[in-house]
Amino acid sequence: MKNDRVGLGWRGELCASILDRLDSIDVLEVIAEDWTHASRPEQRALRSLANERPVILHGVSLGLASSFAADARRLDRMAKLVETVRPESWSEHLAFVRAGGIEIGHLAAPPRNAACIEGTLANLDRALSIVGSLPALENIATLVEPGASDLDEAAWTRAIVGPSGAPMLLDLHNLYANAINFGRDPHALLMSMPLANVQMVHLSGGRWIHPQRGRARWLDDHLHDVPDPVFDLLESLASRVAQPLTVILERDGNYPAFGEIVAQLERARLAMARGRRMEEAA
Amino acid sequence: MSQQALETFLARLYTEEAFRRAFIADPHGAARRAGLDDAQALQMASMDPDSVELAAQSYARKRESRQRNR
Numbered sequence: 473m474k475n476d477r478v479g480l481g482w483r484g485e486l487c488a489s490i491l492d493r494l495d496s497i498d499v500l501e502v503i504a505e506d507w508t509h510a511s512r513p514e515q516r517a518l519r520s521l522a523n524e525r526p527v528i529l530h531g532v533s534l535g536l537a538s539s540f541a542a543d544a545r546r547l548d549r550m551a552k553l554v555e556t557v558r559p560e561s562w563s564e565h566l567a568f569v570r571a572g573g574i575e576i577g578h579l580a581a582p583p584r585n586a587a588c589i590e591g592t593l594a595n596l597d598r599a600l601s602i603v604g605s606l607p608a609l610e611n612i613a614t615l616v617e618p619g620a621s622d623l624d625e626a627a628w629t630r631a632i633v634g635p636s637g638a639p640m641l642l643d644l645h646n647l648y649a650n651a652i653n654f655g656r657d658p659h660a661l662l663m664s665m666p667l668a669n670v671q672m673v674h675l676s677g678g679r680w681i682h683p684q685r686g687r688a689r690w691l692d693d694h695l696h697d698v699p700d701p702v703f704d705l706l707e708s709l710a711s712r713v714a715q716p717l718t719v720i721l722e723r724d725g726n727y728p729a730f731g732e733i734v735a736q737l738e739r740a741r742l743a744m745a746r747g748r749r750m751e752e753a754a
Numbered sequence: 755m756s757q758q759a760l761e762t763f764l765a766r767l768y769t770e771e772a773f774r775r776a777f778i779a780d781p782h783g784a785a786r787r788a789g790l791d792d793a794q795a796l797q798m799a800s801m802d803p804d805s806v807e808l809a810a811q812s813y814a815r816k817r818e819s820r821q822r823n824r
Contacts (some may be wrong), residue, residue: 538761539761540758568761568765570765571758571761571762571765572761572762572766574762574765574769576813577813577814577817577820578812578813578817580765580809580813582761583797587756587757588757591757615805615812616801616805616806616809618764619801620760620794620798681808683804683807686802686808687804
C-alpha cells in the first residue's frame with residue numbers, strides 16, 4: 473500500500489483502548505492545544521508515546537488564514553511543544569478564528585480573496601520562522617459561504633498550498649459537507665483540490681440538521697461514523713495520487729465500542745488499497 | 755477598507771446577536787453602518803442570512819462546549 477498509514481485522533485476517553493489496540497493504529501494525531509499548557513512531565517509522557525507510534529500535532533487555534541498576523545505567543549507555545557514532543561509533523565487549519573479582538577470560538581472561513589491569500593502566506597512564513605517547520609494545511613467545513621470572496625474554495629486553497637510549499641491535510645468529510653451544502657459534486661470538488669500536495673487525510677462523520685429556516689445541511693460533528701461516500705472519496709484520492717497517504721480518523725464523542733472504531737480504520741485501509749489497485753491498473 | 759475590516763465584520767456577525775439581527779434585517783445598511791465601503795457592503799449583503807444564522811449558532815455551541823470543558 474505504498475507506505476500508506478491509517479491512524480486515529482488521540483482523545484482522553486479513548487486512550488486506554490488506543491494503548492490496548494496500538495497494533496491496529498499506525499499513527500496518532502494529538503490536539504496541540506490540549507498539551508501546550510501541560511506540565512513538562514505530561515509533555516514528556518507524550519514524547520514517550522511518540523516513541524511508540526508516530527505522533528502528529530494538530531493545531532486548532534492559530535487562525536493562520538487571516539490578514540491579521542498570527543499570535544506570536546501561540547506560535548511560541550507550538551514551537552516549544554514541537555521541541556519537547558518531537559512529533560513527526562504538525563498541522564493547522566485554513567481558517568481564521570479571531571479578528572479585531574473578537575474570538576469566534578471555532579474555525580471560520582475567511583473572505584477568499586487575494587488579500588487573504590497574502591496574509592495567510594505571511595502567517596505561514598511566520599510559523600516557519602518560529603516553529604521551524606510548516607504545518608500541513610487542512611481545509612475546513614463551513615455552513616456559510618464567506619462574503620467578499622472572489623475565489624471558490626478549491627482555487628483559494630490551491631493559491632495558498634502551492635506557493636507556500638506546505639503539505640495539504642485534506643479533510644474528506646469537510647470537503648463532502650461543503651459539497652453537499654453548497655450544491656457541488658463531491659468528486660468534482662475533490663479533483664479540483666491540490667491533490668499532488670496531499671500528504672495527510674482526515675475522515676470523520678456528521679449528520680443532517682434541519683434548521684427552522686432554510687434548507688437542511690450536513691453538519692461535520694465528528695460524532696458519527698464515517699459515511700460511505702467519504703470512503704468512496706478516499707478510494708478516488710488513492711487512485712489519483714502517487715504519494716503515500718497518512719489517514720487519520722477523527723472522533724470527538726458519542727463513542728461506539730472501540731472495535732467499531734478499529735473497523736472504520738480497516739475500512740479506510742481497504743478503500744485506499746482499492747484506489748491503489750486502480751492507480752496501478754491505469 | 756481593509757481586509758482586516760472584512761474579517762472583523764464576519765467575526766462580529768458570528769458572535770454578536772444584535773449585530774447579526776441588524777444585518778439580517780438590512781444587510782447592506784448594517785454593513786455600511788459598520789464602516790464597510792459600498793462595494794464591500796454589497797459583497798457582504800450577498801451572504802445567505804439563514805446560513806449566517808446557522809453558522810453563528812454552531813460557533814456559539816462550540817464556545818459553550820469549550821467553556822463547560824474548562
